[in-house]
Amino acid sequence: MQLEQVSKVAVIGAGSMGAGIAQVCSQAGFQVSMRDVEPRFVEAGFRRIRDPLAKRVERGKMTQSELDAVLARIKGTVDLKDAVRGAQVVIEAIFEKMEVKRELFGELDAVAPPDVVFASNTSSLSVTEIASATKRADRVVGMHFFNPAPVMKLVEVIRGSETSDATTAFAKGLAIRLGKEPVEVKESPGFVVNRLLVPMMNEAFNLLMEGVATAGDIDKAMKLGTNMPMGPFELADYTGLDIGLDVMEVLHRETGDPKFRPSPLLRKYVRAGRLGRKSGRGVYDYAGTA
Ligand code: 3HC
Numbered sequence: 001m002q003l004e005q006v007s008k009v010a011v012i013g014a015g016s017m018g019a020g021i022a023q024v025c026s027q028a029g030f031q032v033s034m035r036d037v038e039p040r041f042v043e044a045g046f047r048r049i050r051d052p053l054a055k056r057v058e059r060g061k062m063t064q065s066e067l068d069a070v071l072a073r074i075k076g077t078v079d080l081k082d083a084v085r086g087a088q089v090v091i092e093a094i095f096e097k098m099e100v101k102r103e104l105f106g107e108l109d110a111v112a113p114p115d116v117v118f119a120s121n122t123s124s125l126s127v128t129e130i131a132s133a134t135k136r137a138d139r140v141v142g143m144h145f146f147n148p149a150p151v152m153k154l155v156e157v158i159r160g161s162e163t164s165d166a167t168t169a170f171a172k173g174l175a176i177r178l179g180k181e182p183v184e185v186k187e188s189p190g191f192v193v194n195r196l197l198v199p200m201m202n203e204a205f206n207l208l209m210e211g212v213a214t215a216g217d218i219d220k221a222m223k224l225g226t227n228m229p230m231g232p233f234e235l236a237d238y239t240g241l242d243i244g245l246d247v248m249e250v251l252h253r254e255t256g257d258p259k260f261r262p263s264p265l266l267r268k269y270v271r272a273g274r275l276g277r278k279s280g281r282g283v284y285d286y287a288g289t290a
Pocket of ligand 1: 052053056061122123145146147148150151152194197229230235239243
């Protein structure tokens, strides 16, 4: 597949990453389908796109007609076949469970023409293993976007063991076409960013568990001491504690290295349903906030 041939992108998953990626693709001028398994998830995806853009319209950063055009290029669906019809690229952004991703990629392989490129937004799983559920492993690649996808500039482009040079070049070109900066990464647990970032967040939970400082002071220290825009707990609440725990579990399992042991406090919060902003409570309480 050549980049110039791309006119439609199918995004599978309408959660915060899926919706953000669909928005980015639409803003770059592509036709987009955004698929999730139930209409209410698709609708929630549209809200995730509309609400922050409506704020930009209110602040005079974009016009209502630009917002309308972004939304008009995105078609929501629950039908996988419908989603991939006419698309030259599929970007998968469903949740981080290998069995579920493999099942989806098997289904995608059956409905998409053989030259369609499949990209996974996996944050730490093996692209090689995902690709092996298809008969086109050379055309499967990782494209790891960062939350919030419309704002964050980086895309990690991950080569699985069978990913071809052409597919890697295509993914890097697509990232640039989407206004992002690609960094090529060989397959390795957590890739680059999550291998560095998530253990730092995990260690913040250990500090809190040991009573070294309060959550607010740990966040304050990292923001004022390293210029992070959010402290580790604000970021964990923003991206989801369950996502952080998933990444730690992959790092720990794949490397066997005890330095990647998930913090017991992080695990406890996830077990309690304290997943961050999305559940109303994580390290901090969001009751009463939108
Ligand atoms: N669509 C379009 N524009 C958006 C947007 C959206 N969804 N959300 C925010 N924006 C724009 C705003 O309109 C604003 O634009 P302006 O500068 O032109 O006015 C700009 O982005 C900044 O937004 P805000 O003013 O609302 O908010 P902040 O200045 O507080 O920044 C933030 C918010 C960008 C989230 C910042 O706090 C930040 O960078 N945080 C760190 C995020 C981070 O580290 N992400 C990576 C997480 S790790 C990850 O994703 C990997 C995964 O695998 C776990």
